[in-house]
Amino acid sequence: MNAPALRIEGERLLPRVSAGGLAPSLERKRLQVYATQMALDSILLLSCFAGVATLYFGHLPDAAEMLAGNLLLPIFLTIALHNGTYSLVTLTDWKQAAGRMASAVLIAAVLLTFIAYFVKVSDSFSRMVLLGGVTSSLLVLSATRFVSTRWLRSLWGPSPMNLLVIDAGGPPIRVPHAYRIDAHEHGLEPVLDDPHMLDRFARYLRNMDQVVVNCPPEHRAAWAMVLKGSGVHGEVTSGIVREIGALGVVHREDADVSSILVSTGPLGLRDRVAKRLFDMFVSGLALLALSPVLLTAALLIKLEDGGPVFFRQRRLGQGNRFFRIYKLRSMRVEQSDADGNRSASKDDDRITRIGSFLRKTSLDELPQLINVLQGDMSIVGPRPHALGSQAGNKLFWQVDRRYWQRHCLRPGITGLAQIRGFRGATDKESDLTGRLQADLEYLAGWSIWRDIRIMFATARVVVHDRAF
Known part of the structure; x- marks a missing residue:
């Protein structure tokens, strides 16, 4: 690729971004x-x-x-x-x-x-x-x-990184060798109550190493919150930081602009490589070892009502992007909840007989090993939630705005929250708060050894009394 030819100052890109993002990954x-x-x-x-x-x-x-x-x-x-x-x-x-x-x-x-x-x-x-x-x-x-x-x-070009500048109403700036888009022309807004908007925004950020949002002061907080869940180096421009010599900011001398650093990816390159290799090794080995269990479960599901073996549901993944999660179907076909608007409960009439066993033993989660191999999930990480998931009478992101920050890493089959007992239905807002706190703690203190400890600790909570 001849990157400099693509990175022309002021270039207007097509309004529709492809699934691969604006730029090829470097x-x-x-x-x-x-x-x-x-x-x-x-x-x-x-x-x-x-x-x-x-x-x-x-x-x-x-x-x-x-x-x-x-x-x-x-x-x-x-x-x-x-x-x-x-x-x-x-x-x-x-x-x-x-x-x-x-x-x-x-x-x-x-x-x-x-x-x-x-x-x-x-x-x-x-x-x-x-x-x-x-x-x-x-x-x-x-x-x-x-x-x-x-x-x-x-x-x-002079930089080995993909840099995206989003013009969102701020004063004109010039950042050489950067991809540029106009937020208004592309329909991008920092709306935290709309997962579909966040998914669209995430597609623009795909393959980007750094993102600079040029916006007016009154919109900085909203854009900052959106960037915190992106999992990339994110900045919002600010003119005053250069005047007062603030710390913790980025001064781009070639662009004569300063910006406030509001987000970074939680893992460096070596850590990302280590985590991905760990995921591929464990998921591949687990699929091979557990294939007889998966085949037996698939046969029992098919024999019970003749419906499909797998249940696929759209969930929020890394960078607030949507992906399709795989599970062994545990509910009746006509009552499957694609958006997760209703949490499963004890004696739930939607759950089949084999489905009840699969959920209590967590065997319904095994197909997510395929998601891990595909790169949508990790063995350990914050659990991915359905769009309609609620804590009490509120959607998850309405309970705590920090909810979006948990998506800066790939979601996991298990996680710190799960081994601490935060599983099952979220009947009260506090049921989500505990999980969110554990997820944010995991992000702040990640290590490959912690992943290994969480993976082995999961064996103690595979069967639990909150699995309905």
């Missing part, structure tokens, strides 16, 4: 670049050490003579992954790329020297090979950064 391409850089750095670093060792010893080095390079490489990669050597800013900025790479190489060399000294193996490798290998690696890897950053800038 995240997969960035991951490919990171992986390529790591592999190339490893090859070049070892090649530099091999070349220096060959010149120093006068022959092709053996394993012992390559010991310094072999020990340095894993230390370098570990430091590089933590100091941002492979990060957004280093993709198109040569100075940042070379600086962080050099820092990782030098720190690795110092650590290797100290470790070798303390374990008394420093005599096992040549200091000249170490010095020459580090020096030549710095020169060669810096040269590759110089070439790669310029090549990527020719493909993606």
